[in-house]
Amino acid sequence: MDADEGDKPGYLGHLLIIGGAECRGSGLLERFVELSGGEAARIVLVTTATGAPEEVHADYERVFRKLGVGTRELRLRGRSDADGEAAAKLLDDATGVFFSGGDQSRLRALVGTRANEILRGRLRAGGAVIAGTSAGATAMGRTMILGGEGPGVSAATVRTGPGLGLLPKALIIDTHFSERARLPRLLSAMALDLEYLGVGIGENTGILVDGTRFEVLGTGVATVADGRNATVIHAAGDEDPITLSGVRLHLLPAGCVFDIATREATIGPAHDRY
Amino acid sequence: MDADEGDKPGYLGHLLIIGGAECRGSGLLERFVELSGGEAARIVLVTTATGAPEEVHADYERVFRKLGVGTRELRLRGRSDADGEAAAKLLDDATGVFFSGGDQSRLRALVGTRANEILRGRLRAGGAVIAGTSAGATAMGRTMILGGEGPGVSAATVRTGPGLGLLPKALIIDTHFSERARLPRLLSAMALDLEYLGVGIGENTGILVDGTRFEVLGTGVATVADGRNATVIHAAGDEDPITLSGVRLHLLPAGCVFDIATREATIGPAHDRY
Numbered sequence: 001m002d003a004d005e006g007d008k009p010g011y012l013g014h015l016l017i018i019g020g021a022e023c024r025g026s027g028l029l030e031r032f033v034e035l036s037g038g039e040a041a042r043i044v045l046v047t048t049a050t051g052a053p054e055e056v057h058a059d060y061e062r063v064f065r066k067l068g069v070g071t072r073e074l075r076l077r078g079r080s081d082a083d084g085e086a087a088a089k090l091l092d093d094a095t096g097v098f099f100s101g102g103d104q105s106r107l108r109a110l111v112g113t114r115a116n117e118i119l120r121g122r123l124r125a126g127g128a129v130i131a132g133t134s135a136g137a138t139a140m141g142r143t144m145i146l147g148g149e150g151p152g153v154s155a156a157t158v159r160t161g162p163g164l165g166l167l168p169k170a171l172i173i174d175t176h177f178s179e180r181a182r183l184p185r186l187l188s189a190m191a192l193d194l195e196y197l198g199v200g201i202g203e204n205t206g207i208l209v210d211g212t213r214f215e216v217l218g219t220g221v222a223t224v225a226d227g228r229n230a231t232v233i234h235a236a237g238d239e240d241p242i243t244l245s246g247v248r249l250h251l252l253p254a255g256c257v258f259d260i261a262t263r264e265a266t267i268g269p270a271h272d273r274y
Numbered sequence: 275m276d277a278d279e280g281d282k283p284g285y286l287g288h289l290l291i292i293g294g295a296e297c298r299g300s301g302l303l304e305r306f307v308e309l310s311g312g313e314a315a316r317i318v319l320v321t322t323a324t325g326a327p328e329e330v331h332a333d334y335e336r337v338f339r340k341l342g343v344g345t346r347e348l349r350l351r352g353r354s355d356a357d358g359e360a361a362a363k364l365l366d367d368a369t370g371v372f373f374s375g376g377d378q379s380r381l382r383a384l385v386g387t388r389a390n391e392i393l394r395g396r397l398r399a400g401g402a403v404i405a406g407t408s409a410g411a412t413a414m415g416r417t418m419i420l421g422g423e424g425p426g427v428s429a430a431t432v433r434t435g436p437g438l439g440l441l442p443k444a445l446i447i448d449t450h451f452s453e454r455a456r457l458p459r460l461l462s463a464m465a466l467d468l469e470y471l472g473v474g475i476g477e478n479t480g481i482l483v484d485g486t487r488f489e490v491l492g493t494g495v496a497t498v499a500d501g502r503n504a505t506v507i508h509a510a511g512d513e514d515p516i517t518l519s520g521v522r523l524h525l526l527p528a529g530c531v532f533d534i535a536t537r538e539a540t541i542g543p544a545h546d547r548y
Contacts, residue, residue, distance in 0.1 A: 181455030184495075187525060221515045223457075225523070233541055241495045241527040245539040249499070249523045251461060253515040265519040267507055 013123040013130065015166055015209040019175040019201030019220065020101055020134035024063055026218045027254075028206045035129040036096025039068045044094040048076040048110060049102030049135040056100045071098070082113035091118045096129045099136025104163075105146055107139040111162050123166060130166060134175050137201065141167045143192075145174055148185050158188040168212060168260050170197045177223055178202045184241075190225055191232045191242055197260060198225035205254075212261045216252045224250040226263050287397040287404065289440055289483040293449040293475030293494065294375055294408035298337055300492045301528075302480045309403040310370025313342040318368040322350040322384060323376030323409040330374045345372070356387035365392045370403045373410025378437075379420055381413040385436050397440060404440060408449050411475065415441045417466075419448055422459050432462040442486060442534050444471045451497055452476045458515075464499055465506045465516055471534060472499035479528075486535045490526045498524040500537050 014035050022028045033041055045060050047053035057073040064071050074090050076082050091097065097119065099107070110116050122128035130140075138144050144163035160172075167173070174186040177200030190198035201207060202220030216222045226248040233243035250265045252258060257266045288309050296302045307315055319334050321327035331347040338345050348364050350356050365371065371393065373381070384390050396402035404414075412418050418437030434446075441447070448460040451474030464472035475481060476494030490496045500522040507517035524539045526532060531540045 178455060178458055181452060183457050183497075184452055184525075221458075231541075235527070241525070243527055243530060243541055244523070244525040245541070247523040247525075249518070249521040251458075251515070251518040251521075253509070253517055256517060267505075267517055267519070 013126045013128055015123065015140065016129065016131035016206050016217075017137045017140055017167070017173055017199075017201060017209065018131065018133035018206040018218075019137065019177055019203050021176070021203035022133055022206070022218070023204050024066065026204050028204070028218050029063060030067060031208065031217060032096060032098065032129060032131045033064065033067045033069055036069075041069045041095050042093055043069055043071045043096040043098060044074050044090050045071045046074045046076060046097060046099045046136070047102075048099075049104060049106050049139070050100050051102060056102075060098070060100065076110060076115065078109050079113055082110045082115040084114075087115045088118055091115055091122065094122075094128055096131070097122075099130075099132035099139065101134030101136055104135040104138045104144055107135065107144075107164065108161060111164060116164055119164065119166060137175050138173050139163045141165070141171050141173050142169055143172055143189075143196070145172065145185065145189050148188065149180070149182075158185050158192075160189055160192065167209060170195055170260060171209075172196045172198050174198070174200045176203055178220065183223070186223075187225060187227075187244055187247065188242060190227050190247075191234070191244060194227040194230055194232060196227065197263065198227070199223070200225070207258075213257055213259050216254050216256045216258075218254055221251045221253045222256075222258075224252060224258055224265070226250075228263065287400045287402055289397065289414065290403065290405035290480050290491075291411045291414055291441070291447055291473075291475060291483065292405065292407035292480040292492075293411065293451055293477050295450070295477035296407055296480070296492070297478055298340065300478050302478070302492050303337060303341060305482065305491060306370060306372065306403060306405045307338065307341045307343055310343075315343045315369050316367055317343055317345045317370040317372060318348050318364050319345045320348045320350060320371060320373045320410070321376075322373075323378060323380050323413070324374050325376060330376075334372070334374065350384060350389065352383050353387055356384045356389040358388075361389045362392055365389055365396070368396075368402055370405070371396075373404075373406035373413065375408030375410055378409035378412045378418055381409065381418075381438065382435060385438060390438055393438065393440060411449050412447050413437045415439070415445050415447050416443055417446055417463075417470070419446065419459065419463050422462070423454070432459050432466075434463055434466065441483060444469055444534060445483075446470045446472050448472070448474045450477055452494065457497070460497075461499060461501075461518055461521065462516060464501050464521075465508070465518060468501040468504055468506060470501065471537065472501070473497070474499070481532075487531055487533050490528050490530045490532075492528055495525045495527045496530075496532075498526060498532055498539070500524075502537065
């Protein structure tokens with residue numbers, strides 16, 4: 001657990017990656033608060049991704065208040081904010097950091113900043129829990145999906161770029177997965193490098209990453225696409241779909257655990273009765 | 275090619291299964307007309323699935339007319355129509371039979387009728403090409419998906435029933451696949467019996483079934499889900515998602531060929547350049 005290479009990030013802290021539209025009562029925010037220290041938690045809400053930070057902060061403030069904790073907003077309007085002292089102080093002190101949804105393109109401004117480094121450090125030391133939902137979840141990987149919607153699987157459909165690098169190297173995340181028909185997009189991103197493990201997370205569903213494993217939480221499923229033994233043929237034209245053969249797919253509801261290193265799923269105790 | 279068991283249907287005729295919203299120019303209808311005998315084709319349009327048969331027939335009449343052939347409508351309002359002499363005569367004489375879209379529940383009235391038997395016989399003898407789009411495609415299997423939408427993969431989400439039995443036994447079809455986010459639904463249907471091979475067909479896309487192989491046509495992809503080596507855990511509650519691990523997935527654009535017996539994909543010549 002202390003090597004920092006490949007799929008062994010050596011992280012002691014937890015990452016909670018949520019597919020969007022999380023509701024109180026599904027256990028996702030409750031688990032985040034609990035891991036952050038319960039009523040003693042010091043939670044920072046990063047609203048960089050959203051175009052309506054006041055409203056988003058007010059919403060989360062209300063929800064977290066009902067769970068017994070307050071939140072401090074960290075808006076981070078750009079790279080200089082993210083390199084600044086105020087941000088560093090808040091993040092150094094936090095026990096839980098939550099990235100709101102919005103547009104993940106806005107989170108590119110944080111990549112490689114002092115704030116980003118602090119988050120990596122806190123995670124490595126087991127000092128803070130980091131969570132993100134929707135755009136805030138998508139941005140957690142070393143590579144993030146930036147855009148591309150619609151049913152056509154094509155090399156041009158998906159746009160990717162560097163992310164915050166908080167997740168194990170292999171993981172590439174997509175959110176609102178079942179709701180927005182994003183299998184073609186996730187597989188297109190995965191096909192850029194078949195060592196990627198695509199994880200599509202449904203709404204009100206999350207994965208809790210702990211070292212090289214993750215557990216599924218919430219009401220929906222995490223769809224894991226493993227292309228290690230797949231064949232990919234990229235299309236000649238931008239608008240043409242790619243060809244993929246032999247992708248290994250897993251649909252995992254709450255309680256299932258996936259081992260990122262061995263790429264095997266373990267059925268959770270809640271589903272062990274049959 | 276003459277045994278009628280398992281995946282060996284012994285069919286000499288062709289089946290063209292279209293995912294809905296086919297456009298002239300994508301080669302789907304053109305291929306159907308060509309296989310039906312070109313300008314000498316005698317095409318019957320079965321409008322049983324739709325609630326607006328006049329309009330649907332007028333639309334197809336216009337499209338097929340541009341391809342050089344006329345169509346005769348076979349409305350088949352219910353089981354007695356489908357057992358009747360008029361239907362038998364039309365179907366015995368046709369070289370191509372095209373099932374329109376609509377609601378596949380309406381096609382249940384044809385299952386096991388004289389019309390259904392004639393279609394099976396014509397196909398077995400290589401005497402006619404049979405095509406279906408959308409609901410008309412879904413109904414072609416021995417088991418058809420009748421309903422169930424939404425992102426939740428659950429035992430209760432999907433409803434299935436007997437279909438027209440024109441396809442090789444293992445195939446279970448879904449349509450508008452990428453456009454309507456139907457992966458959860460197809461996998462739920464497939465999970466009812468892991469010997470099923472789920473085939474999700476996108477819009478303006480089709481598979482041309484010839485014996486135990488099919489070729490992909492059109493502009494989108496056919497998504498093939500093979501659960502033969504998968505693990506399935508059915509959920510305790512109707513609303514809970516199922517767990518599936520180890521499904522083999524293929525995304526196949528035009529030109530790819532899938533062998534239903536060996537469950538292997540062959541990349542088409544159009545994609546062989548890279």
